[in-house]
Amino acid sequence: MQKKEVLETIKKLFNEAKLNTDKADRYVELARKIGMKFNVPIPRELKRKFCRHCNSYFQKSNYRIRTRNKMIVYTCFKCRKYTKFKIKD
Ligand SMILES: [Zn+2]
Numbered sequence: 001m002q003k004k005e006v007l008e009t010i011k012k013l014f015n016e017a018k019l020n021t022d023k024a025d026r027y028v029e030l031a032r033k034i035g036m037k038f039n040v041p042i043p044r045e046l047k048r049k050f051c052r053h054c055n056s057y058f059q060k061s062n063y064r065i066r067t068r069n070k071m072i073v074y075t076c077f078k079c080r081k082y083t084k085f086k087i088k089d
Contacts, residue, residue: 021059070087071085
């Protein structure tokens with residue numbers, strides 16, 4: 001597979017995750033595995049949509065967003081860990 005195709009596949013999987021909330025975590029896991037296998041990083045905008053510790057897809061009730069010191073902190077309720085991102089200015 002070419003990098004572009006891999007990226008398309010990753011995006012598709014995230015879209016599936018959005019549509020199939022009960023299987024969302026599986027799709028995230030799959031997308032990450034494919035990315036790793038082909039050495040294609042998950043795009044920025046998608047990295048914020050899941051917990052990097054347990055692959056939990058962030059949905060309404062399974063995470064919390066806080067901002068602190070120019071960072072956005074996502075708290076995952078599944079594994080209770082944080083994922084931090086810098087706020088772009
Ligand atoms: Zn988690």
